[in-house]
Amino acid sequence: MTDDRIVNGGAQPEDDDPHFTFRPERLDEMIGQDDVRDQLAVFIQAARERKEALEHALLVGPKGLGKTTLGSVIANELGVGxxxxxxxxxxxxxxxxxxxxxxxxxxxxxxxxxxxxxxxxxxxxxxxxxxxxxxxxxxxxxxxxxxxxxxx
Structure with a gap:
């Protein structure tokens, strides 16, 4: 008898992937907040083209909205710490x-x-x-x- 269930409690191959994360690392991995993502893409591209650091940014919103994740995404997109x-x-x-x-x-x-x-x-x-x-x-x-x- 085969187990054809869509959901099961067993380990999955992707469970062992050390690079798997729930937090997006790049802008194109972000879901939702399209306006914020689009604005950040413009800011990041401008900084890249000028070969300068991204100027100060203030990310505002309630807890759990992803402000820290956005900060990390900005750094990843720019290739900086x-x-x-x-x-x-x-x-x-x-x-x-x-x-x-x-x-x-x-x-x-x-x-x-x-x-x-x-x-x-x-x-x-x-x-x-x-x-x-x-x-x-x-x-x-x-x-x-x-x-x-x-x-x-």
Missing amino acids: FKRTGGQVLERLELSQILTSLEPGDVLFIDEIHRVNIRVQEILYPAMEDFTIDLVIGQGGPGARAVHVPLP
Whole structure:
């Protein structure tokens, strides 16, 4: 007797595929949100043709909509690295470390950016606008000094 059922609980060949994922990795793998996908395709193509990094993008929407996935897709489409952090846990030192470790063109995704502490924003905004950060080296007092660090 053969089992002709469409659904069964047994293992399937694709279960062992290490590349299988539920999250899309490219724009053409995304389902739905056609307008968002089309706009991102234009932004990404423009960045490629200019041979520049994609400018700042703000992805807004309720939880579970796919904002983090979109950030990852953008990085994959551009062939650059993707770093992710959360606004509610981001501290000045951590942000400085992340920013100085980015390669040119990398995508930094800050989830819940509206929850970033005001002191962290003091580092983030100049980094976004001027591509530089100022770091204080030393424990404070007369031995401490400020260093102006350009970002990629």
